[in-house]
Amino acid sequence: MMRQYELVEKVAAYKPELDEALLNRAYVYAMQKHGSQKRASGDPYFSHPLEVAAILTDMHLDEATVAVALLHDTIEDTDATRKEIDQLFGPKIGQLVEGLTKLKKLDLVSKKAAQAENLRKLLLAIADDIRVLLVKLADRLHNMRTLGPMAPEKRARIAQETMDIYAPLAGRMGMQDMRDELEQLSFRHLNLDAFETITARLAELKERHEGTIAAIERDLTAKLKENGIQASVSGRQKTAYSVFSKMQRKALSLEQLSDIFGFRVIVDSDEACYRTLGIVHRTWPMVPGRFKDYISTPKQNDYRSLHTTIVGPSRQRVELQIRTKDMHDVAEYGVAAHALYKDGETSGAVHLSKESNAYGWLRRTIELLASGDNPEEFLEHTKLELFQDQVFCFTPKGRLIALPRGATPIDFAYAVHSEVGDNCVGCKIDGRIMPVVTELANGDEVEIICAKGQIPPQAWENIAVTGKARAAIRRAARTQIRKQYSGIGQQILDRTFARAGKMYSREALKPLLGKLGHREIEDALAAVGRGELKPTDVLRAAFPDYQESRAARAAEKGEDEGWFNLRTAAGMIFRVPGRSKAKARTNGRAIPIRGAGEDMPVRFGPDGAVPGDRIVGIIDPGKGITIYPIQSPALTAYDDEPDRWVDVRWDLDEAMSERFPARIMLSAKNEPGSLAEIAETIAINDANIHNLSMISTAPDFTKMVIELEVWDIQHLTQTLRQLRAKPCVADVTRVNG
Numbered sequence: 184m185m186r187q188y189e190l191v192e193k194v195a196a197y198k199p200e201l202d203e204a205l206l207n208r209a210y211v212y213a214m215q216k217h218g219s220q221k222r223a224s225g226d227p228y229f230s231h232p233l234e235v236a237a238i239l240t241d242m243h244l245d246e247a248t249v250a251v252a253l254l255h256d257t258i259e260d261t262d263a264t265r266k267e268i269d270q271l272f273g274p275k276i277g278q279l280v281e282g283l284t285k286l287k288k289l290d291l292v293s294k295k296a297a298q299a300e301n302l303r304k305l306l307l308a309i310a311d312d313i314r315v316l317l318v319k320l321a322d323r324l325h326n327m328r329t330l331g332p333m334a335p336e337k338r339a340r341i342a343q344e345t346m347d348i349y350a351p352l353a354g355r356m357g358m359q360d361m362r363d364e365l366e367q368l369s370f371r372h373l374n375l376d377a378f379e380t381i382t383a384r385l386a387e388l389k390e391r392h393e394g395t396i397a398a399i400e401r402d403l404t405a406k407l408k409e410n411g412i413q414a415s416v417s418g419r420q421k422t423a424y425s426v427f428s429k430m431q432r433k434a435l436s437l438e439q440l441s442d443i444f445g446f447r448v449i450v451d452s453d454e455a456c457y458r459t460l461g462i463v464h465r466t467w468p469m470v471p472g473r474f475k476d477y478i479s480t481p482k483q484n485d486y487r488s489l490h491t492t493i494v495g496p497s498r499q500r501v502e503l504q505i506r507t508k509d510m511h512d513v514a515e516y517g518v519a520a521h522a523l524y525k526d527g528e529t530s531g532a533v534h535l536s537k538e539s540n541a542y543g544w545l546r547r548t549i550e551l552l553a554s555g556d557n558p559e560e561f562l563e564h565t566k567l568e569l570f571q572d573q574v575f576c577f578t579p580k581g582r583l584i585a586l587p588r589g590a591t592p593i594d595f596a597y598a599v600h601s602e603v604g605d606n607c608v609g610c611k612i613d614g615r616i617m618p619v620v621t622e623l624a625n626g627d628e629v630e631i632i633c634a635k636g637q638i639p640p641q642a643w644e645n646i647a648v649t650g651k652a653r654a655a656i657r658r659a660a661r662t663q664i665r666k667q668y669s670g671i672g673q674q675i676l677d678r679t680f681a682r683a684g685k686m687y688s689r690e691a692l693k694p695l696l697g698k699l700g701h702r703e704i705e706d707a708l709a710a711v712g713r714g715e716l717k718p719t720d721v722l723r724a725a726f727p728d729y730q731e732s733r734a735a736r737a738a739e740k741g742e743d744e745g746w747f748n749l750r751t752a753a754g755m756i757f758r759v760p761g762r763s764k765a766k767a768r769t770n771g772r773a774i775p776i777r778g779a780g781e782d783m784p785v786r787f788g789p790d791g792a793v794p795g796d797r798i799v800g801i802i803d804p805g806k807g808i809t810i811y812p813i814q815s816p817a818l819t820a821y822d823d824e825p826d827r828w829v830d831v832r833w834d835l836d837e838a839m840s841e842r843f844p845a846r847i848m849l850s851a852k853n854e855p856g857s858l859a860e861i862a863e864t865i866a867i868n869d870a871n872i873h874n875l876s877m878i879s880t881a882p883d884f885t886k887m888v889i890e891l892e893v894w895d896i897q898h899l900t901q902t903l904r905q906l907r908a909k910p911c912v913a914d915v916t917r918v919n920g
């Protein structure tokens with residue numbers, strides 16, 4: 184284990200005026216806090232932060248970063264607190280250590296390769312300082328180096344995560360060595376057989392060709408110089424993992440893969456690329472079929488380079504990539520390189536929304552860090568503000584959902600699936616029930632609570648920030664309203680057809696749709712429900728030779744006088760005098776009740792309600808609002824569902840008289856003409872009979888339920904009084920009155 188003074192000396196070697204006391208304090212504090220804790224290998228736990236610190240000294244980072252490395256596991260794994268660290272080391276270091284603690288929590292979430300890109304973004308969004316990322320990568324590197332003693336499943340999980348998330352992240356940041364080592368270590372744990380086979384083969388080839396590879400590099404550099412070409416030549420043997428992934432990509436066997444040595448030649452102009460190629464081809468024999476000119480014909484992704492493979496003196500193949508610095512940048516950063524270099528150099532706080540730019544910026548930052556004279560100041564003023572406009576949350580199963588900043592669980596639900604959004608009634612964030620309007624934070628685990636048959640409240644449309652959620656909420660509301668109106672339309676048609684003595688079925692509507700000017704049955708029904716399509720037009724379309732009765736015509740015209748057919752529950756038909764009954768009942772829009780939603784169809788419970796009654800509304804998902812008098816026993820069924828209750832009150836327009844339904848129960852003597860007398864009494868009182876059904880028939884009395892339409896409670900009371908006064912009426916009461 185590295186001693187305290189050794190660590191200080193290592194930093195002092197590249198940073199003479201360092202704050203030694205800070206390093207010493209951090210060393211002692213972390214050592215004491217981790218105390219007797221052990222790693223899986225049995226080593227003292229403190230060896231781990233110490234090694235992480237050592238990795239960072241190799242990258243010549245400032246003492247603050249090295250101190251953070253020493254402290255990086257203290258908040259998570261010991262009784263150390265942010266407050267204590269702030270007091271001992273200052274709030275800046277406290278903030279960095281806390282940043283690492285936050286990142287560590289992410290490791291606990293299951294991850295899938297498919298969402299690796301979003302996980303990398305989440306990491307960048309959470310790490311608000313570049314030092315947090317650097318310590319995190321060094322931490323991961325040391326953990327990968329010492330993965331051996333872990334349980335096999337844990338090893339596999341960590342190796343996979345490293346392969347999917349951290350190695351590519353290091354690559355994007357331009358830390359190629361870090362990337363190579365992370366990949367190699369992961370590869371070894373994920374596929375030991377392949378790793379060993381390829382490593383053995385590479386070692387064998389290396390031994391056989393080492394001398395000649397060095398000779399080629401020497402010769403090439405010298406020849407280019409002779410010809411006046413300024414070039415940087417870098418050669419390396421490919422890693423076992425890069426050989427393996429090439430075998431996978433191109434479906435090659437190990438024997439077919441002989442070009443495991445490669446050189447990259449970077450020159451300063453397109454012309455120099457071709458001149459270099461000429462020199463290479465004059466010096467060594469080329470492998471036929473391997474030459475590619477991606478300069479004159481760039482790849483789809485804008486990649487440009489000359490590729491060729493030559494055969495060296497001991498017949499080994501060597502691959503060469505020849506390109507300019509610009510081409511190299513494009514190869515490394517992708518197309519974003521163009522934009523980056525047009526901007527010129529920028530430093531300090533940079534906010535880039537495009538991801539490729541963000542990675543490019545990150546990489547240049549690391550480059551500046553590596554070459555900078557004053558890394559401390561640079562680090563202090565470099566804020567990572569990457570992907571701050573996004574927020575990344577998890578489903579309970581570990582799926583990562585990326586949302587715009589400011590998103591709520593409503594957006595989350597719709598991002599998971601529009602059905603989940605439509606049925607969302609609540610949510611849990613990190614296991615706690617929270618309001619669905621809570622603003623989500625990075626790393627939140629969100630569980631959506633669903634209930635079938637819900638309608639998203641229209642108010643959500645303004646809360647949602649994602650277009651997907653907004654559109655879905657609007658669509659659900661529209662569908663719902665159409666459904667409500669088509670339900671009403673269906674009822675109206677049922678009655679209209681029944682009155683005409685005709686059979687009605689939805690199917691029978693199908694061939695009529697063209698005639699009625701609608702494409703779908705639901706649309707036609709909704710049009711009837713909204714009053715845009717007359718039910719009798721539908722009837723006439725279905726039965727062109729149907730002759731309307733006088734009553735039906737009267738009903739349609741809304742005439743006050745006339746006779747109606749009344750069908751009883753037993754199927755008897757009476758002709759009774761009365762006013763239009765089609766008028767007040769059926770039109771969902773017309774019932775003037777305040778408190779009901781604008782687009783919510785309102786209907787009455789089976790016993791009706793009349794002005795003067797105290798009323799309450801019950802929301803019926805899929806149907807609208809049902810109005811009950813407050814004394815109605817039916818309401819007890821909703822006692823446990825307080826969310827369904829709405830406060831409503833009458834909102835009558837004096838100028839626009841409306842009728843309202845009320846149900847009465849009546850016992851009448853079985854005498855000839857008694858039913859006619861009852862009907863007449865009701866008619867004289869200006870109360871409509873909407874329906875009449877016989878409940879029981881004893882030899883002397885008939886009990887019946889009559890649905891009336893009245894102006895208000897006084898009108899109802901007066902009608903009841905008049906009925907009671909009739910000798911044929913034994914008893915009459917309002918049902919549930």
Ligand code: MN
Binds near residue numbers: 231255256322
């Ligand atoms: Mn650690």
